[in-house]
Structures are given as C-alpha cells and as structure tokens.
Amino acid sequence: MAEPGRDVQVGADGRLQHFLTTEGLGQDRIVEILDLAESFAGVHDKSIKKVPLLRGHTVVNLFFETSTRTRTTFELAAKRLSADVLNLNVSTSATAKGESLLDTLANLQAMQCDLFVMRHAESGAAHFVARHVAPGTHVINAGDGQHAHPTQALLDVLTIRRHKGDFENLSIAIVGDLLHSRVARSEIHALRALGTREIRVVGPRTLLPSEIEALGVSVFHDIEEGIAGADAVIMLRLQRERMEHALLPSETEYFSKWGLTPERLARAKPDAIVMHPGPINRGVEIDSRVADGPHSVILDQVTSGIAIRMAVMALVAGTAPREPRA
Amino acid sequence: MSALRIRGGRVVDPASGIDRIADVWIADGRIAAIGDPPRAFPDYTPIDATGRIVCPGLVDLCARLREPGATHKGTIASETRAAAAGGISTLCCPPDTTPVIDTAATVELIRQRAAAAGGVRVHPLGALTTGLAGEFLAPMDALRAAGCIGMSQGDRPIPDTHVLRAALAYAATLDLPVVLAPRDPWLSTGCAHEGAVATRLGLPGIAVAAETTELARILALAGDTGARVHVGRLSTAAGVDLLARARASGVHVSADVAAHQLHLTAEAAAGFDSTAHVQPPLRDPADRDALRAAVAEGLIDTICSDHQPHDPDAKLAPFGASAPGISALETLLPLVTALARESVCDLATALARVTVGPARALGLAAGTLAPGAEADVCIFDAEAGWTVDPERWRSRGRNTPFAGRQLEGRVEMLLIGGRDATH
Numbered sequence: 001m002a003e004p005g006r007d008v009q010v011g012a013d014g015r016l017q018h019f020l021t022t023e024g025l026g027q028d029r030i031v032e033i034l035d036l037a038e039s040f041a042g043v044h045d046k047s048i049k050k051v052p053l054l055r056g057h058t059v060v061n062l063f064f065e066t067s068t069r070t071r072t073t074f075e076l077a078a079k080r081l082s083a084d085v086l087n088l089n090v091s092t093s094a095t096a097k098g099e100s101l102l103d104t105l106a107n108l109q110a111m112q113c114d115l116f117v118m119r120h121a122e123s124g125a126a127h128f129v130a131r132h133v134a135p136g137t138h139v140i141n142a143g144d145g146q147h148a149h150p151t152q153a154l155l156d157v158l159t160i161r162r163h164k165g166d167f168e169n170l171s172i173a174i175v176g177d178l179l180h181s182r183v184a185r186s187e188i189h190a191l192r193a194l195g196t197r198e199i200r201v202v203g204p205r206t207l208l209p210s211e212i213e214a215l216g217v218s219v220f221h222d223i224e225e226g227i228a229g230a231d232a233v234i235m236l237r238l239q240r241e242r243m244e245h246a247l248l249p250s251e252t253e254y255f256s257k258w259g260l261t262p263e264r265l266a267r268a269k270p271d272a273i274v275m276h277p278g279p280i281n282r283g284v285e286i287d288s289r290v291a292d293g294p295h296s297v298i299l300d301q302v303t304s305g306i307a308i309r310m311a312v313m314a315l316v317a318g319t320a321p322r323e324p325r326a
Numbered sequence: 327m328s329a330l331r332i333r334g335g336r337v338v339d340p341a342s343g344i345d346r347i348a349d350v351w352i353a354d355g356r357i358a359a360i361g362d363p364p365r366a367f368p369d370y371t372p373i374d375a376t377g378r379i380v381c382p383g384l385v386d387l388c389a390r391l392r393e394p395g396a397t398h399k400g401t402i403a404s405e406t407r408a409a410a411a412g413g414i415s416t417l418c419c420p421p422d423t424t425p426v427i428d429t430a431a432t433v434e435l436i437r438q439r440a441a442a443a444g445g446v447r448v449h450p451l452g453a454l455t456t457g458l459a460g461e462f463l464a465p466m467d468a469l470r471a472a473g474c475i476g477m478s479q480g481d482r483p484i485p486d487t488h489v490l491r492a493a494l495a496y497a498a499t500l501d502l503p504v505v506l507a508p509r510d511p512w513l514s515t516g517c518a519h520e521g522a523v524a525t526r527l528g529l530p531g532i533a534v535a536a537e538t539t540e541l542a543r544i545l546a547l548a549g550d551t552g553a554r555v556h557v558g559r560l561s562t563a564a565g566v567d568l569l570a571r572a573r574a575s576g577v578h579v580s581a582d583v584a585a586h587q588l589h590l591t592a593e594a595a596a597g598f599d600s601t602a603h604v605q606p607p608l609r610d611p612a613d614r615d616a617l618r619a620a621v622a623e624g625l626i627d628t629i630c631s632d633h634q635p636h637d638p639d640a641k642l643a644p645f646g647a648s649a650p651g652i653s654a655l656e657t658l659l660p661l662v663t664a665l666a667r668e669s670v671c672d673l674a675t676a677l678a679r680v681t682v683g684p685a686r687a688l689g690l691a692a693g694t695l696a697p698g699a700e701a702d703v704c705i706f707d708a709e710a711g712w713t714v715d716p717e718r719w720r721s722r723g724r725n726t727p728f729a730g731r732q733l734e735g736r737v738e739m740l741l742i743g744g745r746d747a748t749h
Contacts, residue, residue: 146529185528
C-alpha cells in the first residue's frame with residue numbers, strides 16, 4: 001500500500017469520507033478544495049458571516065493535544081457553516097481517567113455527533129479512528145503526531161496560489177524542524193501533487209528525517225543555499241524540547257545558523273513570500289523584521305485557514321455545492 | 327509405552343544429515359532406528375506418513391508464554407497448545423515475566439505449569455541480573471539448579487558495561503549460555519525502522535545503529551570473557567556483517583532471527599497496521615535479504631518465532647501506542663519452509679535452523695532424530711495450503727500481520743517423547 005490514506009479517506013463512491021492526509025489526494029481533489037475555499041472566502045466579508053451547509057450537524061473538536069489557533073479556526077469554520085459545535089479538550093478529561101481512544105469516541109457517537117475534528121499526539125491516530133467510526137460519521141485530521149496536518153497544508157498552498165498562481169514554475173523552501181513536523185509532510189505531498197517545480201528542505205541533520213528525499217524533495221543544510229532563488233519560504237516552528245533532547249545546542253545558535261533574517265531573505269526571489277504555520281518564535285526561527293515585513297503573508301494564512309476548513313467540512317459531510325461559486 | 331512405526335515419509339533430520347524416504351521406529355519414547363527396524367522390535371502402531379515430511383519437533387528459542395504476570399495475553403497452557411499445533415516440541419521462554427525469572431520459585435512455578443499442561447518441553451531462561459534491572463548479578467547457579475538452561479536479559483538492556491562484562495564472565499564460569507538482544511535502549515525509543523516509510527508516516531524511527539552499537543559491545547565482551555553468547559533477533563544487514571567478523575575472529579557466538587524478519591519489511595507498517603509493530607522493527611528489503619543469506623549459509627544458525635501474544639486491546643490503538651510483538655508460534659513452520667520454496671536454501675537447511683541449530687546454540691538435548699534421542703517428531707504436509715485465520719488459533723494472541731495470507735505447510739502430527747501431542 002503506497003498511499004495509506006487514500007483507501008481510508010475516500011469511500012467506495014469515490015467521495016471524500018474523511019480528511020486524513022494530503023498524501024494520495026491528487027491534484028483534482030486538491031484544486032476542488034482550494035476553489036471551494038475561495039468561494040467561501042467571500043462569506044467573511046458579509047455582515048452575516050454564515051451559510052447553512054451544516055445546519056443540523058454536530059461538529060466535535062476532539063483535541064487530545066492542546067491547540068488554540070487550529071481549534072479556534074475549526075470552530076469558526078463550523079459555526080459559519082451553521083453547525084453546532086462542541087469543543088472537547090480530552091487531554092484533561094477522559095483519558096486522564098484511563099478511558100481509551102475508542103471508548104471516548106463511542107460515547108460521542110452515542111450522542112449523535114457526526115463530524116469529528118481530531119488532534120492527537122500519535123501518528124496514525126486519525127486513520128485509526130476513521131477505521132473505527134460508524135458509517136456516516138466523518139473524521140477530519142487536525143494533526144496526528146508527526147504524520148499529517150492536511151488542512152494546514154492546504155491553507156498554505158491556497159496562500160501560495162493566491163500570491164503566485166501556477167505551481168509548475170515555483171521553487172519552495174521549507175526550513176527548520178522537518179523531523180517533527182506534520183505540517184511539512186502534508187505540505188510536501190500537496191505541493192508535489194500540484195506539480196511544484198522544486199521543493200527544498202533546509203535544516204541541520206538532527207532535524208531532517210532519514211531518507212526524506214524519497215518524498216521528492218532536495219536537501220540543504222545551509223539556509224542561504226537552500227532559499228536561494230526561492231519563490232516562497234516556509235519557516236517551521238522550533239520547539240524548546242529539541243534542545244532538551246540534544247538535537248540542537250541552543251536557540252541562539254539555531255537562530256544564528258538557520259534563522260530567517262532580512263539579509264538571508266535577500267537571497268530568495270525579490271518577490272518571495274514568507275510563511276509560517278504559527279505560532280512564531282521571534283528571534284528563534286524568524287527575525288521580527290521578516291515576520292512583520294513586506295514579504296510576510298503569515299496573517300493571510302490564518303484567514304485562509306477558516307475558508308479551507310469550511311471547504312473540507314462541507315466536502316466530507318457531502319453538503320458542498322456541486323459547482324463552487326468561484 | 328507402545329512402539330510406533332512412522333511409515334513412508336520423507337525423513338529430514340539435519341543433525342544426522344538424513345534426507346530420504348524412510349521409516350522411523352520409536353520405542354519407549356525414544357527413536358529406535360531410521361530405515362530398517364531394529365532387531366526384536368516389539369508390536370507397533372503404524373503411522374502412515376506417505377507424502378509427508380518427518381522431521382524433529384521444532385525448537386523455538388524465544389517464545390513468550392505470558393505466565394506468570396500477563397495471563398490475559400496468554401497462559402502456559404494456551405501457548406504450549408499453540409506451540410504443539412505449530413509443530414514445536416521444545417521452547418525457551420525469556421525471563422521478562424512478572425515476576426521476573428530470577429528466583430528458583432518462579433522457575434519451579436513455570437516448570438510445574440508446563441508439566442501440568444502436558445506436552446511441549448518448556449525451558450525457562452533465567453534472568454542474568456536481578457529483576458532484569460542490569461545492576462546486580464542474578465543467582466545463576468541456583469537458577470540452573472532449578473532448571474534454567476541459560477541466562478538472558480529478555481529485551482532489557484544492561485547499560486553499565488562493567489555489569490555486562492561481569493555477568494558474562496560469571497556465566498562463563500558456570501558454562502551457562504547467555505542470550506542477549508542487541509538493542510541500544512537510547513536509540514530504540516521509536517516504533518518503526520528509521521527510513522523512508524517511517525519518515526512518510528511520521529513514526530519515530532529506530533536506526534540500524536540501535537542494533538550495531540549494542541551488538542558490537544556484546545561481541546567485544548563475548549570475546550573478552552569467553553562466554554557462550556547467543557545473539558537474539560538480529561534485524562539488520564550491518565548486524566550480520568558484525569557477526570560474521572566476530573565469528574571469523576574466533577568469538578564463540580551463535581545467533582537467531584525472528585521468522586517474520588525473513589519475510590516482511592518496513593513497508594508492512596505503511597497503512598499504520600499495528601500488527602506490524604514489532605521490536606526490533608521490520609526493516610529494509612536489503613536487510614531482509616542479508617538475513618536470508620545468513621540463514622542459508624549458517625552464520626545465523628537459528629530461526630525463532632519471537633512469539634509475543636497480546637490481548638486485542640493492546641493492538642487496538644494508533645501504531646506507536648500499540649504494544650509491539652507478533653503472535654507467531656502457529657506460523658513458524660510455514661514461514662521457515664517458505665525459505666525452501668522461495669529458493670533461499672534447501673528444505674533440510676531451513677529445518678536445521680529450527681531443530682539442530684537452536685538445540686546446539688543452547689546445548690539442548692533436542693532437535694534430532696538420532697537413535698536414542700527423545701522421540702520428538704513433527705509430521706507435516708509441506709504442500710498443504712491454508713489461510714491464516716487467527717480466530718481459529720490455539721494461542722490467545724491473535725495479533726499477526728499474516729492474517730488472511732495463504733501459507734503452505736500444515737502440521738499433521740507432533741510426537742513429544744513418543745506421545746501424540748497434537749490435540
């Protein structure tokens with residue numbers, strides 16, 4: 001099985017039942033989601049920011065790992081689709097009492113919840129749950145371990161498409177802790193599916209996973225070489241635990257060697273955009289002058305996030321309009 | 327006890343170099359002769375083995391029975407029945423039970439339960455260090471007196487190299503073999519082979535170096551102390567290379583590989599299939615091929631099941647949160663004979679790795695059909711195909727990545743000491 005996600009997330013009728021990974025999703029389906037998201041983008045600008053596509057549906061934000069940004073944008077997206085929303089921070093409730101993942105899920109299904117947005121610290125957790133939910137119940141992966149964070153990846157490619165258009169001429173650099181990054185893995189699959197000319201990964205050997213070239217990327221250890229001529233630079237967040245696990249000496253050394261400064265950014269294309277999935281560590285992976293500077297599209301990403309999540313929810317629930325109002 | 331004649335089968339006894347159609351004559355629970363009947367052979371019961379393979383009962387050096395301590399996963403009774411169904415007449419269980427096998431009382435408990443289960447011969451391995459904690463030497467002589475045929479750490483490390491060296495030197499003094507799994511604890515915190523599949527799935531990796539660094543330490547100390555070391559469950563081509571070099575330089579070391587490592591690779595985990603979660607992890611095709619070559623040439627003298635039965639809940643979790651291990655007693659024989667079918671080696675060589683190989687590695691009086699030996703005999707149909715359906719297994723553990731697979735080789739009868747232990 002070369003594409004583990006496909007068989008689980010796509011139903012026998014070819015429709016998207018769950019949204020678990022960008023791997024194996026294919027260009028057409030990604031473009032469909034991006035177009036649908038663009039059609040929803042207009043909703044934000046209306047005085048009544050709602051469409052009735054998920055009226056009567058109950059969306060559960062099931063977060064086994066804490067999150068503010070992702071959970072909030074999923075909640076907003078669900079509310080703009082007129083769904084009822086339940087937020088569960090499970091890390092502090094049931095599992096602390098020894099309840100298993102499947103028991104938690106079974107209880108929520110018994111309450112007639114029909115769409116689960118799930119984040120969990122184990123890679124493969126969303127696939128596991130998708131295999132065990134009742135038919136007609138949908139799972140959206142909001143981040144599983146170091147495996148996938150597909151809605152974040154699609155909002156990133158939507159941001160790139162808005163600024164750059166066609167992917168076939170683009171060179172995109174992803175810089176930082178790829179070893180632990182589910183965002184980077186999902187971005188790589190999505191960017192490849194869209195025909196991106198060149199995807200580069202940049203970082204020290206301790207933060208690049210083994211045989212990452214097999215995902216179709218080229219590897220750089222020097223940031224100046226890695227971002228030279230790039231159309232977009234995606235910076236990844238550096239977690240403090242990396243120092244505790246002896247993968248790096250210090251945040252200071254990391255910044256001096258791999259931090260994105262205006263001087264380094266000058267190596268990229270003059271109109272290059274700078275992205276970051278957030279939350280950013282100023283002075284660790286990115287200089288404030290870059291984060292707040294003219295190349296930065298970091299806040300655009302957050303706005304795109306709501307539209308992408310509305311599109312994905314409507315698609316898996318089967319309530320998306322057939323022809324996006326692009 | 328009645329006498330038996332196993333008639334017309336292809337007798338494969340690698341220990342005595344026999345591979346031909348012949349009769350096997352059994353009296354008083356022992357092999358009396360192969361070929362012509364001994365003089366004055368008593369009245370016998372015939373067993374027709376025409377078209378079947380007749381070989382020594384299999385010897386498995388690594389099978390967790392889960393008793394004492396985890397009887398919801400398996401019991402000595404359930405797992406020895408599974409072993410018998412798989413053609414295994416002798417097995418060794420590692421000391422990592424609860425409590426650990428570091429007192430004569432625990433050895434006695436296991437031996438009594440095994441005797442009550444009746445059938446498969448169970449040899450407990452004693453703990454090399456107290457509580458397997460890697461700090462103080464276990465009472466090895468007392469454990470031997472209670473019935474342990476060797477010492478082991480299970481899968482737990484001895485981080486302190488001085489303790490490991492002393493443990494090996496002390497075991498060497500008592501001429502006790504020591505089974506060690508080469509696994510660096512700090513490099514083994516992941517759950518999948520470090521490589522393209524783990525990278526794609528975002529699973530924490532276990533590097534090849536997790537095996538080679540610890541193996542190099544074990545081999546150096548084996549040479550240094552003169553201990554009889556058996557290296558358990560190799561998984562890498564680089565580990566095979568290290569073993570070959572140590573052997574060439576005269577280190578007294580034997581080695582085994584788990585049968586699943588000869589057939590599966592990291593790709594088995596690709597769909598987050600928790601039945602493929604195993605330690606050491608399933609590795610690259612090049613590793614599998616090197617392990618196969620080492621089995622064929624005898625550098626690896628033993629294939630074990632590495633049987634680890636689990637309750638369903640232990641595997642009903644995301645990959646990394648599931649318990650590692652495969653329930654493997656009932657697939658050992660077909661996975662071994664598959665090596666002959668896939669032209670890795672001939673059938674006699676494949677069977678040597680589950681009979682005379684393991685018996686010699688730990689000095690067990692088993693694994694041969696030589697006259698005078700205990701009549702532990704496996705009769706199987708090498709051509710019979712069957713679909714792996716763990717729901718029908720004797721083992722309590724249904725956790726196998728081979729479920730639904732078509733395998734060839736079905737045990738028809740297992741004699742242990744001349745008695746039918748099949749049912």
